[in-house]
Amino acid sequence: MKKEYSMYIAETPYEATHPKALAIYCSDGRFTTAVEELLRHLGHERLDTLTMPGGPALLNFWTASILDADQVGRASQFLIRGHGIEQVVLLAHAGCGYYRQRFPGRASAEVKQTQLDDLRVAARALASARRDLDITLYYASPVDGKVRFDPVDLAISRVSENKILRELSVPSAAPEAPATP
Numbered sequence: 001m002k003k004e005y006s007m008y009i010a011e012t013p014y015e016a017t018h019p020k021a022l023a024i025y026c027s028d029g030r031f032t033t034a035v036e037e038l039l040r041h042l043g044h045e046r047l048d049t050l051t052m053p054g055g056p057a058l059l060n061f062w063t064a065s066i067l068d069a070d071q072v073g074r075a076s077q078f079l080i081r082g083h084g085i086e087q088v089v090l091l092a093h094a095g096c097g098y099y100r101q102r103f104p105g106r107a108s109a110e111v112k113q114t115q116l117d118d119l120r121v122a123a124r125a126l127a128s129a130r131r132d133l134d135i136t137l138y139y140a141s142p143v144d145g146k147v148r149f150d151p152v153d154l155a156i157s158r159v160s161e162n163k164i165l166r167e168l169s170v171p172s173a174a175p176e177a178p179a180t181p
């Protein structure tokens, strides 16, 4: 027999103003509550979220696809501009099924490196959305029954950058042109 559902009023009060933070992370529910706690730790009681398998990976068209990167990029920009987002938190996590499926057989250390670079590429993709946008990167991993968040610096390693450029078949940046008087 079909279960009957009745009206429910949540205890959580409705707040009409938009949160100032946006978290972009994987749909994997094993991390959801911990991510919300991290955002509270960062000073955000409430947050906008953009979750899909792989999270920020979808913003790198080399890891995902041009179509995914375009769609997720536009969705992110919509939230940042439309909701007045001031801080974006991009998160990757250990044991991500999206990466396992996308890169079968790749060693876990290499997968992690790809995830870290995807965070950095995603940060670059979003940086233009708003001047003075605060973009913060974290790598989440389970440690002793808890979720640990390690901050990730924004700089893409030269080796990774060359690799990404090679994969994209994009010529390396030309030397800077001399300044015109």
Ligand SMILES: [Zn+2]
Residues within 6 Å of the ligand: 026, 027, 028, 053, 054, 055, 093, 095, 096, 097, 098
């Ligand atoms: Zn995942």
